[in-house]
Amino acid sequence: VQLQASGGGLVQPGGSLRLSCAASGRALETYTMAWFRQAPGKEREFVAAIRRNLSNKQTADSVKGRFTISRDNAKNTVYLQMNRLKPEDTAVYYCALRSSYIISGQMSRQNSYDYWGQGTLVTVSS
Secondary structure, eight states: OEEEEEOOEEEOTTOOEEEEEEEESSOOTTOEEEEEEEOTTSOOEEEEEEETTSSOEEEOTTTTTTEEEEEEGGGTEEEEEEOSOOGGGOEEEEEEEESSOOOGGGTTOGGGOSEEOOOEEEEEOO
16 A cells, blocks of 8 residues: 655745545555654654545644545545644655554544555745
8 A cells, every 4th residue: 555645835824725635556455544744853643544444533632623624535545724824834744554444542543544645745934
């Protein structure tokens, strides 16, 4: 499985970006996909996750109400719509994929995911 993330860039505070992550290489019948981010000098942290059947979405408290995760199963793609961006959202954003079922409580854990994308940089600055 390969994950290709895109959509990062420079945006002013209060602006919006939409990240995409396309998966290729095998069927995604039961996969959970997620976004994590790593700011300069900080550890990587959970942002959002979504099951293939859309039955369960999770979003970190730090971005709740501003970021929305979604997916298009026909395109094997997961999205992260980011609105009202803040300078503290500046980070490299990584998409991740889980190749088997995990319980809800594991969806926000980095070690739950089998595959990772290369990351896309989001810079929020005026």
